[in-house]
Amino acid sequence: MAKIQFPKKEEQSCYLDPREGFSNKSMPFEVRRDCLTGHVSRILSFRRKYPEVTISPELLEASRKICPFCPERIASSTPDFPPDIIPEGKMKRGSAWLFPNAFPYARYSGVIVLSQEHFLYPDQFTVDVLKDGFVLAQEGIKRITLSRPEFQYSYINWNYLPSAGAGLYHPHLQIIVEDTPTFSHQKVLEGLGRYSNDGDFSFWEEYIVEEIKIGERYIGRQGEVHFISAFSPRGVFGEIIFLFSNRRSVDEITEEDWMYFSKGLVKVLGYLKGHTPSFNLSLFSGGLRGSGSRVYGSLCPRMLIPPWNISDINYFEKLHGEVVCVVSPEELAGSLRTSFAQAPDHSVQ
Numbered sequence: 475m476a477k478i479q480f481p482k483k484e485e486q487s488c489y490l491d492p493r494e495g496f497s498n499k500s501m502p503f504e505v506r507r508d509c510l511t512g513h514v515s516r517i518l519s520f521r522r523k524y525p526e527v528t529i530s531p532e533l534l535e536a537s538r539k540i541c542p543f544c545p546e547r548i549a550s551s552t553p554d555f556p557p558d559i560i561p562e563g564k565m566k567r568g569s570a571w572l573f574p575n576a577f578p579y580a581r582y583s584g585v586i587v588l589s590q591e592h593f594l595y596p597d598q599f600t601v602d603v604l605k606d607g608f609v610l611a612q613e614g615i616k617r618i619t620l621s622r623p624e625f626q627y628s629y630i631n632w633n634y635l636p637s638a639g640a641g642l643y644h645p646h647l648q649i650i651v652e653d654t655p656t657f658s659h660q661k662v663l664e665g666l667g668r669y670s671n672d673g674d675f676s677f678w679e680e681y682i683v684e685e686i687k688i689g690e691r692y693i694g695r696q697g698e699v700h701f702i703s704a705f706s707p708r709g710v711f712g713e714i715i716f717l718f719s720n721r722r723s724v725d726e727i728t729e730e731d732w733m734y735f736s737k738g739l740v741k742v743l744g745y746l747k748g749h750t751p752s753f754n755l756s757l758f759s760g761g762l763r764g765s766g767s768r769v770y771g772s773l774c775p776r777m778l779i780p781p782w783n784i785s786d787i788n789y790f791e792k793l794h795g796e797v798v799c800v801v802s803p804e805e806l807a808g809s810l811r812t813s814f815a816q817a818p819d820h821s822v823q
Contacts, residue, residue: 477669478677478684480705482506508706510665510677514796515706517803527751527777529593534643538592543571543644545590552576552585559621565614568606572614575648577641582618582625582651586611593643596634596743596751604736605729611649612724612732615759618651619725627652627659627760628724630771635752638776655761662770663761670766678717678768690804694814697734701742701814703807707799709774710786711750712806714742716757718769724759727769738814742773745813750775 483505491499504517538544542551552573554563559582565572569590575583588599588607608630615628629650633639640646650656655663669677685692685702693701693714700717707713716735721727746753757771776786790798 478680479509480506480688481509506706508704510669510681511661512665513661513706513708515708516790516796516798518798518800519802520800523780524749524777526748529643534593537643541592541642541644543587543642543646544592548587555584555617560614560617565610565617567610567613569603570606570610572610579648580650580652582622582649584611584614584618584649586614586647586649588645588647591645594645595747596753597747599645599740599743601733601736601740604739605732607647608732608736609729611647612727614649615651615724622651625651625653626723627655629656629659629759630724630757632753632755634755635776637778638752638754640752659758659760662758666762666766670762676766678719678766678770682717682719691807693807693810694738696738698731699735699738701738701810703803703810704772705803707774707801707803708772708797709754709776710791710797710799710801711775711777712799712801712803714773714806714810716771716773721769722767724757724769739773741814742810745810746775750777752776 484502485505486500486502488498488500490496502519506515506517507513508515542548548571549564552564552571553576554560555574557563560572563573569588571587572584575585586607588594589603591598594603611630615630619625619628629652631648631650632646633641633648634645635643654660666677682700682702691703691705693703695701698719698721700715700719702715702717704713704715716738718727718731718735721731753773753775755771755773757769759769761767778784779786788798790796
């Protein structure tokens with residue numbers, strides 16, 4: 475029996491349906507538990523419709539007029555790093571800029587503006603725009619850890635659109651560098667530690683082998699980067715996991731790796747354009763410097779639920795720590811496999 479298992483329990487709830495003369499109706503659902511962290515998801519079978527989401531030109535123009543990330547303001551309206559960390563204050567690569575976060579969540583916190591364009595829909599991001607942004611984020615992390623070597627936990631994050639927590643429409647990443655892991659990262663590291671204590675066993679390697687063998691949630695591969703639909707998602711509309719299979723920390727990721735990751739991400743974003751246009755993304759690095767450590771991450775699609783723009787976060791997630799998911803992980807993987815097969819690679823705009 476494989477050491478990695480995917481535990482789930484099938485349940486059903488019954489009620490008398492007034493829409494069908496108060497006849498008995500049964501609604502099935504599943505309770506799934508992540509084998510690494512213990513996270514619980516409840517997978518529902520509700521029918522759903524994805525509305526077409528557009529941002530009004532008037533709103534975008536109003537936000538552009540005061541946007542500090544637009545080209546005419548970015549040099550003068552954004553802060554500089556202290557000279558002992560980045561002597562030049564800001565860093566630039568292609569159309570991407572890196573500077574400190576004026577509203578920091580951590581001691582070392584930075585922002586990477588991805589594009590000169592004030593707004594891009596998910597399917598408008600190109601491989602080169604994304605790659606330049608991630609390479610610049612990596613370089614910023616390297617600069618910080620070079621001057622502060624005890625800060626070895628690093629994260630690259632993205633809130634896309636206000637419905638996912640973005641403060642501005644202008645597309646941007648955020649980096650965090652810490653001397654301790656975040657809570658989510660700590661749970662993963664604890665799980666990896668339990669598996670590494672169980673003989674000669676690498677969780678991430680076995681996880682990929684199992685998902686490929688099962689074939690239900692494995693989406694595809696770009697270079698050494700794997701894309702998988704999470705068995706126990708942390709998002710209402712599912713979760714897509716990324717794994718850099720041979721990279722133990724972010725400083726080991728090559729520019730070619732970023733190119734392949736960006737190619738896969740472009741395919742994912744192209745799919746999201748017609749489904750759930752906003753999202754949260756994070757990449758995690760640090761801890762367990764041995765063979766069990768890998769750079770990993772995930773993307774959770776987000777949206778305000780029509781017709782009343784209901785939040786996709788409710789009491790189950792906020793207060794009980796369990797996620798109610800209305801998308802089957804296997805269904806999500808199947809749709810994304812089609813997108814991976816059909817979507818062309820994008821080059822420079």
